[in-house]
Amino acid sequence: MELNVNGELVMLPKEMSIKEFLVQKNVYSEYVVVELNGEIISKQKHASTLLRKNDTIEILKLVCGG
Amino acid sequence: MNGDLSIAGFNFKNRLFLGTGKFSSNSIMKKTVEESLCEVVTVAVRRIDFSNNENIVSDLPEKIKLLPNTSGARNAEEAIRIAKLARAAGYGDWIKLEVINDSKYLFPDNYQTIKAAEVLVKLGFVVLPYINPDLTVSRAIMNAGASAIMPLGAPIGSNRGLKMKELIKIIINEIKLPIIVDAGIGCPSDACEAMEIGAAACLVDTAIATSNDPVKMAKAFVNAVNAGREAYLAGIPSQEINFARPSSPLTGFLYAQN
Secondary structure: OEEEEOOEEEEOOOOEEHHHHHHHOOOOHHHOEEEEOOEEEOHHHOOOOEEOOOOEEEEEEEEEOO | OOOOEEEOOEEEOOOEEEEOOOOOOHHHHHHHHHHHOOOEEEEEEEEOOOOOOOOHHHHOOOOOEEEEEOOOOOOHHHHHHHHHHHHHOOOOOEEEEOOEOOOOOOOEOHHHHHHHHHHHHHOOOEEEEEEOOOHHHHHHHHHHOOOOEEEOOOOOOOOOOOOOHHHHHHHHHHOOOOEEEEOOOOOHHHHHHHHHOOOOEEEEOHHHHOOOOHHHHHHHHHHHHHHHHHHHHHOOOOOOOOOOOOOOOOOOOOOOOO
């Protein structure tokens, strides 16, 4: 299924939770911020929130900056 | 505590705030923060790079106060979204409100900044807006409930010093909020100058991060900020007079004076 991840079209083999997606990408829930279809999803809900076809997900973190 | 800078219930001894951008490595950035004893650092919010799972926050001292910025925001709506994302990272609700849609000078959009500040304060953020120095804008931001004002000294990264000194002085004199000079501070004497006119703190990034020895430069800046602050508190004598006034007695001369 197709979804938009950080502005790019990505194909996932099936529906999965945000947590599963992050683990697959070798990213830890603890230090990222996730916005799904315009709504911020708290870390506590990463495991229980499913990614679905045509979802738009932004995965961000704090980086160096002035 | 006496002499501390107080913002939104937090007290800081070190009036040099540090930007974390442009360092040649995270380890140098970390060492600079640690050895300068800076208590406030800015960070940005960006899309994750899946090939890099570094978490810079874990590189920073535990007690540091993080000040995420809304860099990348071109208008109030974008700044509000970025601020919410920054807060969701879980390091507090301070935000350096930065709204820039000018790619040449990187001047902040003062009008959009006021709009965003009004919303963000109502959402419970501790808002520190970055502005192009303007007294009217500063009043609006203060009335909106911001916790400080951050006027630029000169364009970001330009190292041109306090080009906006006169306007910054006016804001310091008229606005009862901490005024933190941010952007354009190019050398320690610039920071000292800002503190001498009554700034509450200075935020420096480029001049430290891109120097040959950022750790040494940051310490130099801390000394300069302290010197400027002490001079301000001591009361700098008037600099308005443009003729000389002798420093030695006017009587008892060995030679007759003209």
